[in-house]
Amino acid sequence: MSVVFVAASQLPTPFAVFTMHGFREEATGREHVALTLGDVADGAPVLGRLHSECLTGDALFSLRCDCGFQLEAALRAIAAEGRGVLLYLRQEGRGIGLLNKIRAYELQDGGADTVEANERLGFGADQRDYAICLPMLKHLGIQSLKLMTNNPRKVKGLGDVGIQVSQRVPLQIAHNPHNRKYLATKAGKLGHLLGNQHQGEEEESA
Ligand SMILES: Nc1nc2c(ncn2[C@@H]2O[C@H](COP(=O)(O)OP(=O)(O)OP(=O)(O)O)[C@@H](O)[C@H]2O)c(=O)[nH]1
Numbered sequence: 428m429s430v431v432f433v434a435a436s437q438l439p440t441p442f443a444v445f446t447m448h449g450f451r452e453e454a455t456g457r458e459h460v461a462l463t464l465g466d467v468a469d470g471a472p473v474l475g476r477l478h479s480e481c482l483t484g485d486a487l488f489s490l491r492c493d494c495g496f497q498l499e500a501a502l503r504a505i506a507a508e509g510r511g512v513l514l515y516l517r518q519e520g521r522g523i524g525l526l527n528k529i530r531a532y533e534l535q536d537g538g539a540d541t542v543e544a545n546e547r548l549g550f551g552a553d554q555r556d557y558a559i560c561l562p563m564l565k566h567l568g569i570q571s572l573k574l575m576t577n578n579p580r581k582v583k584g585l586g587d588v589g590i591q592v593s594q595r596v597p598l599q600i601a602h603n604p605h606n607r608k609y610l611a612t613k614a615g616k617l618g619h620l621l622g623n624q625h626q627g628e629e630e631e632s633a
Protein backbone atom coordinates (compact mmCIF):
# COMPACT_ATOMS: atom_id res chain seq x y z
CA MET A 428 0.00 0.00 0.00
CA SER A 429 1.49 3.32 -0.89
CA VAL A 430 0.91 6.87 0.24
CA VAL A 431 2.32 10.11 -1.08
CA PHE A 432 3.35 12.87 1.31
CA VAL A 433 1.91 16.16 0.02
CA ALA A 434 2.63 18.99 2.48
CA ALA A 435 3.16 19.91 6.14
CA SER A 436 2.11 22.95 8.14
CA GLN A 437 1.59 24.10 11.70
CA LEU A 438 -1.74 23.34 13.37
CA PRO A 439 -2.40 25.41 16.49
CA THR A 440 -4.98 23.78 18.80
CA PRO A 441 -6.15 24.45 22.37
CA PHE A 442 -3.75 21.70 23.50
CA ALA A 443 -0.52 22.43 21.59
CA VAL A 444 0.82 23.68 18.29
CA PHE A 445 1.14 20.46 16.29
CA THR A 446 2.79 19.88 12.93
CA MET A 447 0.22 18.58 10.45
CA HIS A 448 1.39 16.27 7.67
CA GLY A 449 -0.93 15.53 4.73
CA PHE A 450 -0.83 12.26 2.76
CA ARG A 451 -2.71 10.85 -0.23
CA GLU A 452 -3.37 7.11 -0.50
CA GLU A 453 -2.56 6.27 -4.10
CA ALA A 454 -4.95 3.34 -4.61
CA THR A 455 -8.07 5.09 -3.31
CA GLY A 456 -7.31 8.83 -3.35
CA ARG A 457 -8.24 9.00 0.36
CA GLU A 458 -6.55 11.88 2.19
CA HIS A 459 -5.02 11.13 5.60
CA VAL A 460 -3.46 13.39 8.20
CA ALA A 461 -0.77 12.98 10.86
CA LEU A 462 -0.28 15.41 13.73
CA THR A 463 3.10 15.32 15.45
CA LEU A 464 4.58 17.08 18.44
CA GLY A 465 8.26 17.13 19.39
CA ASP A 466 11.03 14.98 18.00
CA VAL A 467 9.33 11.71 17.00
CA ALA A 468 12.21 10.45 14.83
CA ASP A 469 14.79 9.88 17.59
CA GLY A 470 14.19 6.11 17.72
CA ALA A 471 12.49 5.96 21.15
CA PRO A 472 8.86 4.67 21.31
CA VAL A 473 6.39 7.45 20.56
CA LEU A 474 3.08 8.02 22.37
CA GLY A 475 0.56 7.59 19.57
CA ARG A 476 -3.07 7.32 18.57
CA LEU A 477 -4.35 5.78 15.32
CA HIS A 478 -7.73 7.42 15.17
CA SER A 479 -10.34 6.22 12.68
CA GLU A 480 -12.53 8.95 11.25
CA CYS A 481 -15.92 9.40 12.91
CA LEU A 482 -17.58 12.51 11.51
CA THR A 483 -20.48 12.21 13.93
CA GLY A 484 -18.34 11.82 17.04
CA ASP A 485 -15.28 13.88 16.09
CA ALA A 486 -17.07 16.89 14.56
CA LEU A 487 -20.80 16.72 15.35
CA PHE A 488 -20.64 16.04 19.13
CA SER A 489 -22.40 12.64 18.90
CA LEU A 490 -22.89 10.83 22.18
CA ARG A 491 -23.55 7.49 20.41
CA CYS A 492 -19.87 6.59 20.55
CA ASP A 493 -16.67 7.55 22.36
CA CYS A 494 -14.66 8.76 19.35
CA GLY A 495 -14.69 12.53 19.88
CA PHE A 496 -13.81 12.16 23.53
CA GLN A 497 -10.96 9.77 22.70
CA LEU A 498 -9.66 12.19 20.06
CA GLU A 499 -9.51 15.04 22.55
CA ALA A 500 -8.04 12.85 25.31
CA ALA A 501 -5.32 11.61 22.94
CA LEU A 502 -4.33 15.12 21.86
CA ARG A 503 -4.26 16.25 25.50
CA ALA A 504 -2.06 13.27 26.44
CA ILE A 505 0.38 13.99 23.61
CA ALA A 506 0.51 17.66 24.62
CA ALA A 507 1.16 16.68 28.27
CA GLU A 508 4.02 14.38 27.14
CA GLY A 509 5.38 17.09 24.83
CA ARG A 510 5.94 14.45 22.15
CA GLY A 511 3.73 12.15 20.14
CA VAL A 512 1.76 11.39 17.00
CA LEU A 513 -1.89 11.12 16.01
CA LEU A 514 -2.79 9.56 12.68
CA TYR A 515 -6.26 10.65 11.57
CA LEU A 516 -7.31 7.84 9.23
CA ARG A 517 -10.17 8.26 6.77
CA GLN A 518 -11.79 4.91 7.54
CA GLU A 519 -15.21 6.23 8.56
CA GLY A 520 -17.60 3.76 10.13
CA ARG A 521 -14.94 1.08 10.72
CA GLY A 522 -14.31 1.15 6.98
CA ILE A 523 -17.90 1.10 5.62
CA GLY A 524 -18.21 4.84 5.00
CA LEU A 525 -20.44 7.57 6.41
CA LEU A 526 -23.68 6.78 4.60
CA ASN A 527 -23.46 3.08 5.43
CA LYS A 528 -22.75 4.03 9.05
CA ILE A 529 -25.97 6.06 9.06
CA ARG A 530 -27.76 3.00 7.65
CA ALA A 531 -26.22 0.98 10.49
CA TYR A 532 -27.37 3.58 13.03
CA GLU A 533 -30.90 3.32 11.60
CA LEU A 534 -30.83 -0.43 12.26
CA GLN A 535 -29.45 0.24 15.75
CA ASP A 536 -32.32 2.65 16.40
CA GLY A 537 -34.54 -0.39 15.66
CA GLY A 538 -32.77 -2.58 18.23
CA ALA A 539 -29.72 -4.11 16.48
CA ASP A 540 -26.33 -3.78 18.12
CA THR A 541 -23.36 -2.25 16.29
CA VAL A 542 -22.04 -5.63 15.06
CA GLU A 543 -25.46 -7.01 14.00
CA ALA A 544 -26.19 -3.81 12.09
CA ASN A 545 -22.99 -4.08 10.04
CA GLU A 546 -23.67 -7.75 9.32
CA ARG A 547 -27.27 -7.12 8.25
CA LEU A 548 -25.92 -4.62 5.71
CA GLY A 549 -23.55 -7.26 4.35
CA PHE A 550 -20.37 -5.93 5.93
CA GLY A 551 -17.92 -7.41 8.40
CA ALA A 552 -17.98 -6.08 11.96
CA ASP A 553 -14.71 -4.22 11.34
CA GLN A 554 -13.44 -3.62 7.79
CA ARG A 555 -10.46 -1.43 8.64
CA ASP A 556 -7.00 -2.04 7.19
CA TYR A 557 -4.02 -0.56 9.00
CA ALA A 558 -1.47 -1.15 6.23
CA ILE A 559 -1.72 2.52 5.28
CA CYS A 560 -0.16 3.48 8.62
CA LEU A 561 3.22 1.90 7.92
CA PRO A 562 4.37 4.28 5.13
CA MET A 563 3.00 7.26 7.07
CA LEU A 564 4.96 6.30 10.20
CA LYS A 565 8.07 5.54 8.12
CA HIS A 566 7.85 8.99 6.53
CA LEU A 567 7.73 10.51 10.02
CA GLY A 568 10.71 8.41 11.16
CA ILE A 569 8.67 6.59 13.83
CA GLN A 570 9.84 3.08 14.64
CA SER A 571 7.70 2.07 17.61
CA LEU A 572 4.49 3.23 19.30
CA LYS A 573 3.12 3.44 22.81
CA LEU A 574 -0.37 3.05 21.44
CA MET A 575 -3.39 4.69 23.04
CA THR A 576 -6.25 2.23 22.43
CA ASN A 577 -8.63 -0.13 24.20
CA ASN A 578 -8.72 -2.46 21.19
CA PRO A 579 -6.37 -5.48 21.31
CA ARG A 580 -7.33 -6.34 17.70
CA LYS A 581 -5.93 -3.00 16.62
CA VAL A 582 -2.63 -3.85 18.34
CA LYS A 583 -2.60 -7.23 16.57
CA GLY A 584 -3.62 -5.68 13.23
CA LEU A 585 -0.69 -3.28 13.46
CA GLY A 586 1.71 -6.09 14.28
CA ASP A 587 0.43 -7.97 11.23
CA VAL A 588 1.37 -5.07 8.93
CA GLY A 589 4.81 -4.61 10.52
CA ILE A 590 4.19 -1.78 12.98
CA GLN A 591 5.88 -2.24 16.34
CA VAL A 592 3.74 -1.50 19.41
CA SER A 593 5.93 -1.42 22.51
CA GLN A 594 3.06 -0.75 24.90
CA ARG A 595 -0.73 -0.37 24.99
CA VAL A 596 -1.97 2.69 26.85
CA PRO A 597 -5.71 2.56 27.76
CA LEU A 598 -7.85 5.45 26.55
CA GLN A 599 -11.12 5.08 28.43
CA ILE A 600 -14.01 7.45 28.25
CA ALA A 601 -17.00 7.80 30.56
CA HIS A 602 -20.28 6.05 29.72
CA ASN A 603 -23.40 8.06 29.01
CA PRO A 604 -26.99 6.83 28.49
CA HIS A 605 -26.52 6.98 24.69
CA ASN A 606 -23.26 5.04 24.37
CA ARG A 607 -23.75 2.46 27.14
CA LYS A 608 -25.05 -0.31 24.81
CA TYR A 609 -22.47 0.54 22.13
CA LEU A 610 -19.59 0.30 24.61
CA ALA A 611 -21.00 -2.92 26.06
CA THR A 612 -21.11 -4.46 22.56
CA LYS A 613 -17.55 -3.32 21.85
CA ALA A 614 -16.41 -5.03 25.03
CA GLY A 615 -18.55 -8.16 24.55
CA LYS A 616 -18.32 -8.79 20.80
CA LEU A 617 -15.28 -6.84 19.59
CA GLY A 618 -12.96 -7.59 22.51
CA HIS A 619 -12.32 -4.03 23.67
CA LEU A 620 -10.74 -3.80 27.11
CA LEU A 621 -13.16 -1.51 28.91
CA GLY A 622 -13.90 -1.38 32.60
CA ASN A 623 -12.28 -0.45 35.85
CA GLN A 624 -9.94 -3.41 36.02
CA HIS A 625 -8.07 -2.02 33.03
CA GLN A 626 -8.05 1.63 34.08
CA GLY A 627 -4.51 2.94 34.24
CA GLU A 628 -3.10 -0.46 33.30
CA GLU A 629 -0.29 -0.63 30.79
CA GLU A 630 0.50 -3.82 28.93
CA GLU A 631 3.48 -5.07 27.05
CA SER A 632 2.59 -6.27 23.59
CA ALA A 633 4.32 -8.01 20.72
N1 LIG B 1 -20.08 0.68 11.33
C1 LIG B 1 -20.09 1.37 12.46
N2 LIG B 1 -19.01 2.13 12.74
C2 LIG B 1 -19.02 2.82 13.90
C3 LIG B 1 -20.10 2.79 14.80
N3 LIG B 1 -19.80 3.59 15.85
C4 LIG B 1 -18.57 4.10 15.60
N4 LIG B 1 -18.10 3.64 14.43
C5 LIG B 1 -16.80 3.87 13.79
O1 LIG B 1 -15.86 3.14 14.53
C6 LIG B 1 -14.56 3.71 14.36
C7 LIG B 1 -13.92 3.76 15.73
O2 LIG B 1 -13.79 2.45 16.15
P1 LIG B 1 -14.05 1.97 17.61
O3 LIG B 1 -14.51 0.53 17.49
O4 LIG B 1 -14.97 2.92 18.33
O5 LIG B 1 -12.69 2.05 18.35
P2 LIG B 1 -11.27 1.48 17.90
O6 LIG B 1 -10.62 2.50 17.02
O7 LIG B 1 -11.39 0.10 17.35
O8 LIG B 1 -10.57 1.30 19.28
P3 LIG B 1 -9.95 2.42 20.20
O9 LIG B 1 -8.55 2.59 19.71
O10 LIG B 1 -10.00 1.88 21.58
O11 LIG B 1 -10.80 3.63 20.01
C8 LIG B 1 -14.78 5.04 13.68
O12 LIG B 1 -14.41 4.89 12.29
C9 LIG B 1 -16.29 5.26 13.79
O13 LIG B 1 -16.82 5.98 12.69
C10 LIG B 1 -21.22 1.97 14.48
O14 LIG B 1 -22.19 1.82 15.23
N5 LIG B 1 -21.16 1.29 13.29
Ligand SMILES: [Zn+2]
Nearest residue numbers: 481484492494
Ligand atom coordinates in the same frame (compact mmCIF):
# COMPACT_ATOMS: atom_id res chain seq x y z
ZN1 LIG C 1 -17.64 7.44 16.75
